[in-house]
Structure formats: C-alpha cells, structure tokens
Amino acid sequence: MAKPLEQVMDALDIETFFVCASEEEGRALMLSLLKAWGFKDVDVVFAQHEGPGVRVRGRAYVYRPADKYRWLRAEAGQEGALS
Amino acid sequence: MKKILLAPLDPVHDIGLKMMARGLEQAGHAIALLPPDLTPEEVVEQAVRREADVLLLSRTLGYGVAEILARFIDLADAAGLRDSVKIAIGGMAIRPELAAELGFDAGYGPGTTVEEVVCFVENRNYRPDSTHSGKAKRDMTAGYDYRYRHPGIAAKLAAISDIILEWVKDKTSPGVERAKLRDELWDAEKWRNRQGDGDLYSRYPALCGDIPRQYYAAGTLHPKTRRSTKEEVAGLERYLAETKARMSVKTLQHTRAKPLVFVQYGTGCPFMDIGHILTSEAWGADGVVHFDPSWGARTEGFLDGFLTHQEDGTVITPANMNRIHQALETSTLWQIRAHRGLNTPETVVLAGKLGADLTKINICYGSLGAGTDPERMTVDGYHSMLYARKYNLPFDVVTNEELCGVPAHKAFAGMLIVGDLAVRLGARPILQPLFAYSPEVMVNGYMADNYVDFNAAKIQALRKIINSPIWPGAPIGFLTQTEDRVQSAMATALHACLANSLAVDAISIASTDEAYSGGPISVPARIDTLRAVQEGFRFFGRAEIAPTDKAGAYADQIVDGIEKALEEVLACGDFVAAIHAGALGSQAEGAYPGRNGKDTVTSKKR
Numbered sequence: 001m002a003k004p005l006e007q008v009m010d011a012l013d014i015e016t017f018f019v020c021a022s023e024e025e026g027r028a029l030m031l032s033l034l035k036a037w038g039f040k041d042v043d044v045v046f047a048q049h050e051g052p053g054v055r056v057r058g059r060a061y062v063y064r065p066a067d068k069y070r071w072l073r074a075e076a077g078q079e080g081a082l083s
Numbered sequence: 084m085k086k087i088l089l090a091p092l093d094p095v096h097d098i099g100l101k102m103m104a105r106g107l108e109q110a111g112h113a114i115a116l117l118p119p120d121l122t123p124e125e126v127v128e129q130a131v132r133r134e135a136d137v138l139l140l141s142r143t144l145g146y147g148v149a150e151i152l153a154r155f156i157d158l159a160d161a162a163g164l165r166d167s168v169k170i171a172i173g174g175m176a177i178r179p180e181l182a183a184e185l186g187f188d189a190g191y192g193p194g195t196t197v198e199e200v201v202c203f204v205e206n207r208n209y210r211p212d213s214t215h216s217g218k219a220k221r222d223m224t225a226g227y228d229y230r231y232r233h234p235g236i237a238a239k240l241a242a243i244s245d246i247i248l249e250w251v252k253d254k255t256s257p258g259v260e261r262a263k264l265r266d267e268l269w270d271a272e273k274w275r276n277r278q279g280d281g282d283l284y285s286r287y288p289a290l291c292g293d294i295p296r297q298y299y300a301a302g303t304l305h306p307k308t309r310r311s312t313k314e315e316v317a318g319l320e321r322y323l324a325e326t327k328a329r330m331s332v333k334t335l336q337h338t339r340a341k342p343l344v345f346v347q348y349g350t351g352c353p354f355m356d357i358g359h360i361l362t363s364e365a366w367g368a369d370g371v372v373h374f375d376p377s378w379g380a381r382t383e384g385f386l387d388g389f390l391t392h393q394e395d396g397t398v399i400t401p402a403n404m405n406r407i408h409q410a411l412e413t414s415t416l417w418q419i420r421a422h423r424g425l426n427t428p429e430t431v432v433l434a435g436k437l438g439a440d441l442t443k444i445n446i447c448y449g450s451l452g453a454g455t456d457p458e459r460m461t462v463d464g465y466h467s468m469l470y471a472r473k474y475n476l477p478f479d480v481v482t483n484e485e486l487c488g489v490p491a492h493k494a495f496a497g498m499l500i501v502g503d504l505a506v507r508l509g510a511r512p513i514l515q516p517l518f519a520y521s522p523e524v525m526v527n528g529y530m531a532d533n534y535v536d537f538n539a540a541k542i543q544a545l546r547k548i549i550n551s552p553i554w555p556g557a558p559i560g561f562l563t564q565t566e567d568r569v570q571s572a573m574a575t576a577l578h579a580c581l582a583n584s585l586a587v588d589a590i591s592i593a594s595t596d597e598a599y600s601g602g603p604i605s606v607p608a609r610i611d612t613l614r615a616v617q618e619g620f621r622f623f624g625r626a627e628i629a630p631t632d633k634a635g636a637y638a639d640q641i642v643d644g645i646e647k648a649l650e651e652v653l654a655c656g657d658f659v660a661a662i663h664a665g666a667l668g669s670q671a672e673g674a675y676p677g678r679n680g681k682d683t684v685t686s687k688k689r
Binding site: 009010011013041043045046048057059061063064065066067068069071072073 | 309312314315318319321322350351352354355358359362391392393394565566567568596599601602603605606607
C-alpha cells in the first residue's frame, strides 16, 4: 500500500473539540497537536468557542501549489511526505 | 444464474435488501428473501438447506454490529459455507473495512448501487460508466433572443452602443495588436504538433511589457514561477491515465435541468488544478472557470511554456491551458476569464483556439473594479467581443464592481451596456448578477430579514428588461460564507437553491475555504459545497422558494435605477467620460477608474 501522506492531494484537516477555556487556548492546542505529529505547514482554519470548549479545525498542508507532489510521481517508492 | 439468499441480520429493517433482490431478479438470478429478525443460526441453516451460491446479508442497526457479524462468520465456517458460498454484508451500519476484517467477501456501506451488487454476484469488477450519466455540454444561451421587454431602457442602450461604436472604430491598443497577431499568425494545431509558433514571436515581444519581453529575450521567468520538470510531466501523464480509467461524473441537478454549476480553479499550479478539476467533475461540477494571477491582468503580454506559480492564480500560457484542456472530461464546460486586464482580447483568441467553451468580458468592471484604464478597457473590450463572436464563445458580463460598493442598479447598467454592445456585434452575452451580501445591501439593510428578496429582485429586474441568459456568481453567496465549513457549505447550498428556484441558467459556487485566507483552497473544501448543492437540489426539486413582497419593490427600484444611470451616461455623450464621471459607479461608491494601460490607446493606421 502507498504511504498515506504521499496520497494526500494537498492538505490534511483535523477537526475536533477541545475542552478548554477560550478560543485562543483551543487554537494553540490544535497547532501544538499538528506540530507534535510532525507537520510544519500548519494553521487553524476555523475555531468557535462556547462554554464547554472549542470546536476547531486545523489544517496541515502536505503540499502547496508548485511543490513536487508525490501522488504525481512517475514511479512509486520514494520517501515519506513529512520530511 | 446464481441462487442468492438475502437475509437481514436485523429485527425490522430490510428495505435495502428488497431493492437488491429486485435488481438481482431483473438480472436473471434466483432470489430468496428471508424475513427480518432471524438469528444468525437460522440464516446459516437456510443457506445450507437452500444450497445458495451467494449469501447477501444486511445490517442497519449499529448496536453490536461487530459482534453479530463475527458470530455469523464463525457459524458459516463451522457449517462449511465459507468455501462454497460468497458472503457479503451491506447496510447503514456497515463499513467495507470492517467487513473485510471479519472475513466477508465484500462489504457495502450506504449509497451502494444495485449494479455494484450484481457485479459482485456475477464475479465482475464494478466500474461506474461515465457514459451512463448522460451528461453532455450544454449551451446556456440557446433559446434566448435578447429581445428587450423594456422599451425605454432598450432605446437608451441602443443610443449608448452607437456612441461606443463611433468612438472605438479608429482605435487600437497593444492588447488589440497582440490579439491580432495571435489570431492571424498562431496555429494551435501546428503548435500542438510541435511545428512551431509561426511568425508570432518575431513581432510579439515588441508589443509586451517588461516581464514577457525579458522572457522572450533571455528566458527570464516571473520570480514566482518555475518551469515544470520532465518528471512532473511524466507523472501527470501517469496520474491522468490512471484517474481517467476510473473516472465518472455525477449530475448535481435533480429534476430540473438547470442551473449548471461552475467552480473556479487557479491554485497556481496546472498539475494541482488538474487534480482539483477532476475531483470537481467527479463530484458533479458542470463547468470550471480558469483564474489567472492578479499580476497577469496588469502585464502586457503572455509568457510561454509549461509554468507553475507559487501563489494564487494559474499563469495563462498556451502550454498550461492546453494541458488543462486535455485533462477535462468531455462534458465539462471550460471558461477562461478575459474580462479585466491588459490581455483581454488575446485571452479570448487563445481561449477560442485552445477549445474553451466560454469566456468573460466586462468593460465596466474592468475599468471600475479591476484597475484597467477605461479608455483602454473600452477599446480592448470591443475587440474582445468581436473575437468572442468569431470563436463562438458566449461570455458572461460580471458585475463584481458591486463588491467595491457600487449599487446593483449602476453595476447592472454597465452590464447591460456591454451586453447590448455584444448583441449588436453578433456575440452572445450572459448576464452575471451577484448573489452577494454586498456593501450596498449592508448599508441599506436590504438583507436585514433574509437573503432571498434582494437576490430574487435582481433576477426579476433583469427579466423585466431583457430575455437573456442569467448566470449568478461569482461565487454565489459571496460575503455570507465564513471559515466554518458547515456554515459555508450551507450558505452556498441555500443560494444555489434560490438560483434553482429562480430557474437561472448557471451558477458559480465557492468552496468551503472561500472565507479562509491562510492558504490555498483544499480539494475536500471543493467537495463540501458540491455535495451541499446536490443535497439542496434534491431537497427542493421543482418546489420554489417564495420571496416576500419586498422583492418586487426592490426589482422596480433596480429597474428605475438602471434607467437613470443610462440617462446619466447619455447626458455625458461619451461612454469613457461617463465612466470617469461616476455614472456607472462613483469614487464615493468605491469605484475608481483604473490606470493600468493609461495612454496606450492609439489611432489605427489607415
């Protein structure tokens, strides 16, 4: 099977609900999570905090336009996309 | 013929199995459908007794599903069924990966078609056939005669077109001259066959600005671009071959034939664009709109080569556009925007030669909202329309100056001027009002209660004036979407449903990344809105959304405003002067006559 991240067309979105006190804290938690997973090009697309916590969607761009996409390579079998 | 036993592993639910049973019977197989609420032991016993070839089970309830399926497989093993009987499980509670893990021969989740199951029974690979979608390109201008229904406005538009035609007849520009070279000297077929560009580039660079001139003189690229590599091109060919082999296209519309649904692409990279386009087509887009970089509109002349761009907007070059065209499904309408900059006429020529179906031209928006000098834009727009006629390209006339703050009636007056001129020249314009929460709407509270009335009023107003195709954009719901993907998809779908109810010809929709400015649009964000629109069309079908009485009053107000704006243009006696004077959008309303291309209009040599 192909390496999963190599088959991501552009970005990986993670959506969850953090129990926390503010939107700012929720955003920080999401960025921290994505970085802990090894992603470098990360952002929070959306966050909405109400009393119990934050509904938050983070994004890690695996590829941006003009990068060299591994899903487009001519042949299979190269290293992972996180590097 | 196979002997097929169907059994719900469920207390009550067996609708899905009944549908499958009917389809399998029609395919010529012998069917036995057991009632709900049998135990796994009873189902296994029946399978043995009836000597079934295939056992199709269903499970709708999610509670305890893994346990019951595991127990069933154990019982089937013990009864010796596993070697002789194909066993599949389907239903709302089923995920294919769970079925595979437990040892079923197949697992079918929600949305499975009868055809898929018939293929499983008959040991055939299931390949959705795109030809079965019946999707084909449609000309949205067909059936419209552009006849005016408002004599007063018709007369004013005719008088303004006379003024423009008289003013423009001896004028040209570098953009017009480049278009002429491209039209006369460049043969797309020869270029595709690697037989060169004719004499085009011996004369072309002299008509270009610095960036293209340096490219043609020394091969210097724009700093944000790079050439695609041979490896990337080989990879693209592999990707296209593999994807096309399994490609099919959805139809979003339910019981109405329209509106056609367009999405905009322009990630900067033609490869990524192709990935986004194929995905959009697969999820139902009827058409795609090419977005070029903003600097492209301010640059005299095009670059050449297969180039990728690090920022928004994919560079228009023959090679880029040709690659994208080759990747399109045959049913997909392809629009290349020409409307707003210094390359407008040549863009139309290139679009025509490379097989586009539609383009986009608007003198007023290009002059007032996109930074191009009104005099230049008028000359270039006129010639663009002539090329649009020559290459059989209908074009929309967008009214994005509304987003600067220009009231709808003034933007519409500009749109109708361009539309009237186009019809006079034998071209086929498509009116493009915005469905947007525009500054005018915010200031005046036109959408304080709902988003329906003022948008519906725009369509009603245009239909009181002319029998013309209408394609709201661009994208619909502009400034109502937020970064929340649920809200964004919902807002887009509701505006699409309003368009559906108003029976317009097409819409352009955004992705759910419309309001996100932190990075490029992601491909799942495109799917979000296409899915939402499909659900909206399914929900409403032929049912209609009823605007309140305010819509009619707003429509009358827009029609009156259009007529007054046209009177103001006529009072100026000069179309370009009227643009500068604010007749079609003033500086106080956020419209600033552009300066790109200023003083580049010259008289034609006789």
